[in-house]
Amino acid sequence: MSRSVGGYHHGNLQAALEDAALDLLETTSAPKISLREVARRAGVSHNAPYHHFGDRAALLSALGVRGMAALLAAQEEAVASAAGPVERVRALGLAYIRYAAAHPQTFALVFDPDYCAAGSPSAEMAPLIARNEDLLGGEVAALVQEPGWEGRDVMALSAALWSTVHGMAQLIMLGHLPLEAAEPALDALVR
Amino acid sequence: MSRSVGGYHHGNLQAALEDAALDLLETTSAPKISLREVARRAGVSHNAPYHHFGDRAALLSALGVRGMAALLAAQEEAVASAAGPVERVRALGLAYIRYAAAHPQTFALVFDPDYCAAGSPSAEMAPLIARNEDLLGGEVAALVQEPGWEGRDVMALSAALWSTVHGMAQLIMLGHLPLEAAEPALDALVR
């Protein structure tokens, strides 16, 4: 399927470019990734990417969508294999944190306003954000039925939990907190 | 004091460069700030900054130190004018969040590992980080003497509170949460 390299028509350059850039993201922060280096890795000229992405930001933005999808999938999988409302929320948060620790540059890209603006998300990003909010909101709604959590405002509690988990992910990713501190700290707050 | 502009000797170019860059930070994210633009604003040649900063990252790093100092000062001031352990911790967190909302680019710079590495902080940054940890640790230590908080692990609780506040600051700064959601969300968790 993949066309012989060297010819004019690559076959699936769009995906190849995203793959190359995703590779670079393992070791390099998004702002330092160069479009020309990505093209070089994909074995095409420095201008080939412009036929698949409007500009550099568009490529990074596409990577952000991929990252957000992976983050969402990690949370959904974690929730599915947990029993009980409290345990499910815990699993969701830990999955979020572990994804950030495992793919720090990708996680940072997803929340970088220069490429993935929260105010005006791309057409592919918006539904992912919505699904994530639904996922968290649903679990919190189940949580507030539990003894000890009854009557809490779902919106406020969701915002607080998201903040805690997001902040912890950020601080661990930056090296301000060790990954092992995540579970005890979470439990210190939520009990 | 300030030397006549146009001559070879500026007088205090180091500070002038930081001021110009800080101005740019009000509207532009750190990775997009160009050293040559900063020099232009300071009215000097594109190479003058190299006599005061080793490279571009060093200038941004110095701005990060300024930002961290301001963030710390905001917290200290808020704590000083609050009564009671719970209220003091609350004030500290809100000051942190409000600083991030008021100076988003500067706040982001302080936590940008490309310029302000958490693992190996600069000589000026390290004591500020230590002072901030002492500030939070001290307030939490006082908090766990209060009824309803007795016996909690200070380290774990500090980490959790920092995470919550930092995450909320981040999400508000990015536009994922409105600033007005901060207080209710904080209170939903801490009661």
Next chain:
DNA sequence: CTCCTAAGTAGACACTGTCAAGAATGTGGA
């Protein structure tokens, strides 16, 4: 006054993102 050093300038280089124009390739219609 002289000379040294710190603080500025000018010029060059490699690299970047992006625009314009041209060449190769595959495709639908006669």
Next chain:
DNA sequence: TCCACATTCTTGACAGTGTCTACTTAGGAG
């Protein structure tokens, strides 16, 4: 079958960037 055409990719150019080297100037110590 053959030929216009749109797509994909290439080459070349331009302005802007960070940083290196070399030169010029100002101010202060002796």
